[in-house]
Amino acid sequence: MREKNHLYKKVLDTAPFGTLFFAYGVCIDVNAKALRLLRCQRSQIIGTSLGGEPDKVHQASITQLVQVINKLETDQLPGILWRSENTVEDDEIVVSLGAVEEADNVLCIMLYPLPALARMVVEEFSAEDLERIDTSTEGKEIPNLVESPKTPYRPEPIINIDQSNSPEPIDATDPIKSPPPTTETLAGLPIGKPLLKSINDYIDLDRDENACGALLLIDLDHFNSINESLGKHIGAQILERAHESIQAMLTDNMQVTQVAGDAFLLFIKDMAPSPAEARERALSVANEIRCIIARPFFTENGEVIVTASVGITLLYDPLISAEKAIQQAESAMFEAKRRGRDTVTLFDTQITRQAQQRITLQSSLRKAVVNQEFDLYLQPQVSTHTGAVVGGEVLLRWIHSGHAMHTPADFIPILEAS
Template sequence: MTEAVNEKEKLIQKRKKEKLADELIIANLAGELVIAASKLASANKELTFQNNEKEKRTAELAIANKELTFQNNEKEKRAAELAIANKELTFQNNEKEKRTVELAIANKELSIAAIVFESQEGMMVTDASKIILRVNHAFTHITGYSSDDAVGQTPSLLKSGMHNKAFYATMWKKINSTGLWEGEILTRRKNGEIYPEYLRITAVKNAQGIVTNYVATRTDITASKAASNEIEKLAFYDPLTQLPNRRLFIDRLNQALALSTHSRQRGALLFLDLDQFKTLNDTLGHDIGDLLLKKVTERLSASLRESDTVARFGGDEFVVLLENLSTYSIEAAAQTRDIATKISLSLNQPYQLLDHVYHNTPSIGATLFIGHQLTAEELLKQADIAMYQSKAQGGNTLRFFDQMMQKAIIARVDLQNELRQAIKQQQFQLYYQIQVDSNSQPLGAEVLISWQHPERGRISPRHFIPLAEDIGLILPIGQWVLETVCAQLKTWQEDPLTEDLVLAVNVSAKQLHQVDFVEQVIATLQRHSTNPARLKLELTESILLNNITDIIAKMKALNKIGIRFSLDDFGTGYSSLQYLKMLPLDELKIDQSFVRNIATDSSDRAIVHTIITIASSLDMNVIAEGVETNAQRLFLQKKGCLRYQGYLFSKPVPIKELEAILKRLNTIPLPDKK
């Protein structure tokens, strides 16, 4: 039991001890806890402080970072500004270097320009108004005008008077449109000498394209021009006579062939050889022969038209090129013969060769051409052959290569000589073809001339009037017709049967173009005391092609005294309606070529109707010629043409037969007009 109690006591003591130990532990733990709590509090406080410091530092760091960011931004901004400043500085340095280089170039160019301005070429600078501002020394050397002479003047100071206004107008037009003109020009020096120069004028413009100055450079080309001319003479001209040589002549002949192709006008070649020239050389020497060739050259040149060309092929052979001849072969041949005859007459005159009087004649061969039917060499060969035919006939004559042409020319020359005799011997006779109205009552007659040849009989005017026109004999023939007609009208004025009749006379272009034509007509009327109102002058449309103003003036002057005018062959030529209404015409005449087939040809009917309409609109009479049938007359009458002429009424007859017709018509009662 005691052991139990002891054990129990021990257990209680053990539990007290364990409790105390636990309490001690708890106390220790509490103390430690307190300490720990204190420490924890201190630690928390420290931590709070540290956190506060950390937040402070964080805030400070944020501020510092923000400041740093701002500083970095500022730094970048300053760096960018610095980069821009450096770039601007670099650009300015580059520009400065560029300006330095440009200034150096400009100074160099200015130096070069100064050197150029004082070059061997004459230079002149003007303002936009062409007032001279400056010239160089070369200008003074070339022209003779000093700077004081030229400055303030205009370039007209140098005008030679050798160029017309159109030349300068064209020159300045090109300068102002393209900025440049250059070419050869004749200029006058201060001493009055005219010389050739090569001129170049440049227009200087500002940024707006406005001309501010003109710069002219000029080079005296007198020497080079003379050398060039000398070279050309040696290459293309005969040194003795200065005429074109064979080479240049062939070139001109080819040009003539080309022009003839387009114009259809014929041309001709004359091949001349001096008869007995070798004998002259052998007897009097080559010096005398050369002198003859020079004198022949002078006479040949004086005998030709301005458009003709004469060349020397060598020795005593000359070749002449005739251009712009008639489009008709016979007429062209006649023109060629006339010129050849003029040449022959000139060369047949005596020559004074130093102490010798010498007679010489030419043998001439001729050939005609049109276009490129033959080459230049072939034509020369033909003319050469014809020339030898001329020599074979004894010389001093003309022969054509074409034998048929030769015969035609001979016949024409014969007719020409006979026509001259016809005028002297008054072999002409007038025929009259009556003109009537719609009632077949006489209005008058057209006067037609006929040649009463003593051997050939009656020759129609269409065979000799064109020849008379060509050789100028139409003037005396025309005047004879006018004198005869005025005398006849004076006789008719005394007879009541014929006092109101009108006679129509054809007038040629050469008559009308005479300066005193109006005065001649008036004088003829006065000479025969003829009433001008009974005279009608018939003109053809071809007359109206040239100098229309002069023609209108003459027609008006004659119309003012009462003379009437009719336009013959209307519709076959080239009348301008504008001129037609300006002419003092009384009548249009419908050509017989339109009347002939009027019953069957619709085109002729349309043309006739148009002519009648035109005459009516211009308040003119209209008359139809060549009326041969009643069908023709009735058609014309229906369309409004009330005057007629033709074989239906009478063929052309002598004056006595016409007067017999007039008496017969006067006894026929007029038809009822109802």
């Protein structure tokens, strides 16, 4: 059973097309590619029923997809060409339905973007075999379809999904590793100029004084170890899945770009009307991203779990520069790593002060041994019954020149981290 669960997760995570699973007519799982194609969040589609009236909170694309699935089941069609104005793709999507072996009540729905499969579709189907569906008008009855051939449509295992909806140009041959065409280095990070312009424009915008945006710096933990132990090709696959997972969550007020190889910078405009509310929403988004990235990734060498540390800074001060804001997000991210990784930290001025103190102490510690600034103190242990000394404890203290005495709690963590 465990092996089957692992295989299921591997197929779902690595499938080069959108995949949804329905059990007893209710959606129970969906992958990142399907979320991107439907322009919805996981919480919006999980629990969707194929029967009954559509939920008012559903995206129009979800409601239309349910209609198409019901049409597939009713007419027993192997596939339908679906056109919807609410999905990412500008052209049709091939919707295919299949059963899961040894699970009669489970349906697997697959979504293939037609632009990437146009040549193969022409080879498999003639123009008369499939009739296009236009479900862009809500409440409109789906027109009758001409049944497609009984031979099921079988795409190539690798599909290049159209990236035209991405906020920055992406090389179709390598959408994750290829940098934007132009970058500018701020706070030590190469930032794509389109995103940088959006941040600067937002900071300079004459908006409500309480309106607040946010920057999230998402850094994968121990990513160099993955490259060294499993190979760079596995690292590239993990980066691709992380990028797609974040991309699937984007709304109209969000932009994301990859920076520094294993990190992503997410910019959110007008997150909330006040800093207090923006703080809660930013923490919620960051934790959702962290949990999605931590889903198991299956390779030929077994299961790999990757975690992420996320730093957040809020954008509400009109005097702050884009460089300073990015630097704050980076400081918060490093603080998250210092606290044990796989966590989220919101920037505040205390982080900067603590970082400066650690740098000062680290510099002084290098000279402490040479200057013989460490002293040992013997603390006796006394019996409460007899009053006699029964033992002792040796305590290490650092007498920093010109400063007060430091306990190990002040300098041991710095020594361990250096």
